[in-house]
Amino acid sequence: MAGSRGVRRAVRWGLRHGLLRRMLRRQQRAGELGSKLMTDPVVIADPYPFYDELRSRGRLVDTGLLHATVDHELTTTVLRSPDFVVGGRMPENLPGAIRLALRIGGSWALGPAQPPSMLASDPPDHTRYRKLVTRAFSARKVAALRTRAEQIADELLDAMAQKGSRADLVTDYAALLPAMVIAEMLGAPPAMRDQFLAWGEGAALSLDAGLSWSDFRRSERDIDALHAWMLGHFERIRRDPGEDILSALVTAHDDDGRLTEDELSSIAMLLLAAGFETTVNLIGSGAALLLEHPEQRALLHASPEHWGTAIDEMLRYESPVQRTGRVAVKDLELGGIPVKRGTFVITHLGGANRDPAVFPEPHRFDITRAEAHKHVAFSSGIHFCLGASLARMEGEVALRALVERFPDMSPAGDPVRRRTKLLRGYEHLPVALHPATVRA
Numbered sequence: 001m002a003g004s005r006g007v008r009r010a011v012r013w014g015l016r017h018g019l020l021r022r023m024l025r026r027q028q029r030a031g032e033l034g035s036k037l038m039t040d041p042v043v044i045a046d047p048y049p050f051y052d053e054l055r056s057r058g059r060l061v062d063t064g065l066l067h068a069t070v071d072h073e074l075t076t077t078v079l080r081s082p083d084f085v086v087g088g089r090m091p092e093n094l095p096g097a098i099r100l101a102l103r104i105g106g107s108w109a110l111g112p113a114q115p116p117s118m119l120a121s122d123p124p125d126h127t128r129y130r131k132l133v134t135r136a137f138s139a140r141k142v143a144a145l146r147t148r149a150e151q152i153a154d155e156l157l158d159a160m161a162q163k164g165s166r167a168d169l170v171t172d173y174a175a176l177l178p179a180m181v182i183a184e185m186l187g188a189p190p191a192m193r194d195q196f197l198a199w200g201e202g203a204a205l206s207l208d209a210g211l212s213w214s215d216f217r218r219s220e221r222d223i224d225a226l227h228a229w230m231l232g233h234f235e236r237i238r239r240d241p242g243e244d245i246l247s248a249l250v251t252a253h254d255d256d257g258r259l260t261e262d263e264l265s266s267i268a269m270l271l272l273a274a275g276f277e278t279t280v281n282l283i284g285s286g287a288a289l290l291l292e293h294p295e296q297r298a299l300l301h302a303s304p305e306h307w308g309t310a311i312d313e314m315l316r317y318e319s320p321v322q323r324t325g326r327v328a329v330k331d332l333e334l335g336g337i338p339v340k341r342g343t344f345v346i347t348h349l350g351g352a353n354r355d356p357a358v359f360p361e362p363h364r365f366d367i368t369r370a371e372a373h374k375h376v377a378f379s380s381g382i383h384f385c386l387g388a389s390l391a392r393m394e395g396e397v398a399l400r401a402l403v404e405r406f407p408d409m410s411p412a413g414d415p416v417r418r419r420t421k422l423l424r425g426y427e428h429l430p431v432a433l434h435p436a437t438v439r440a
């Protein structure tokens with residue numbers, strides 16, 4: 001049994017990642033632009049010169065693997081147009097050999113990149129899912145959570161101060177605050193916080209294409225473990241329902257069958273990811289930017305009315321999600337360029353957010369930037385990030401509390417980036433808090 005599971009997993013890896021890794025190596029040897037972002041460590045560490053190179057080649061570029069854009073206008077057009085879909089379900093007219101391999105591969109893990117995840121679903125399924133969960137992130141719900149987020153921020157900063165004059169802003173703070181908030185939103189025990197972070201790290205790997213075998217195996221195992229925990233959590237909710245969003249979703253599943261068990265679990269896992277993945281990266285990258293720009297940090301400390309714009313500028317400058325893709329459902333033109341049905345278009349959100357046509361001096365970090373709110377860090381259209389308002393609120397609460405408590409903090413070592421390519425953020429961000437600024 002274990003051997004057959006391993007074979008099925010190997011087939012799934014080959015279909016989704018192994019073949020692509022081989023293609024990328026071939027493209028890289030040929031010098032194709034499209035492989036750089038996936039394989040070149042220098043480009044992965046700093047993609048912005050790559051985006052500038054892509055922009056110099058045109059508004060929509062055939063990279064050799066797919067079509068790509070860093071144009072802000074084309075990006076918003078693609079994301080908002082019904083003529084482009086995420087195309088998560090495999091088309092029925094695949095070659096027979098591929099269909100056979102899919103059957104041999106068995107069931108995919110219920111990750112964020114696989115249906116029935118909202119990230120990989122199109123209407124009408126996507127419309128049905130989103131309608132059920134949108135209320136969890138309403139302005140009223142987010143406003144009600146702000147006081148709790150402020151309490152958590154103070155508790156975490158107290159714990160950092162008690163540890164001494166040095167801290168890791170990611171592991172000690174940025175990762176913990178949103179994980180604690182979303183766990184409470186889902187009615188999960190606070191003790192699950194660290195386990196959620198571990199599972200979430202594995203699940204996040206599944207968003208990247210061309211994974212190594214070890215990363216793919218870890219990703220599927222973490223997703224399966226989270227799925228199993230969710231199924232048990234649903235049973236606990238049925239015995240003792242609360243006021244949280246999962247209780248409402250379980251009730252919808254049980255009362256009228258609007259959700260299958262897989263759909264319920266997939267939505268719950270996506271809520272968990274939407275609740276903290278973007279926010280962890282926002283807080284970590286925002287803190288790093290303030291460390292790199294002490295004059296901007298001083299301005300925020302002296303003039304806190306700039307915080308709203310500062311959060312938008314952080315999202316623009318270091319987009320937590322760097323890109324997303326769509327498939328054309330018919331022959332059309334995009335920016336005057338013919339695009340055939342079935343063409344895969346990558347919209348590089350991180351590049352669109354540095355489009356000089358929209359953001360003058362795009363590589364300059366400016367917390368007073370008037371057009372900062374025009375960023376597409378949360379995507380656009382029907383797939384606009386469900387957790388956007390929650391991420392903004394938590395990002396402001398976390399970073400504002402950090403600056404107020406430790407206005408003289410400074411770097412205390414080399415930061416370490418996350419290994420993911422699609423998600424951009426930090427795994428470690430060591431800082432010196434300076435004892436003179438630590439509140440007793």
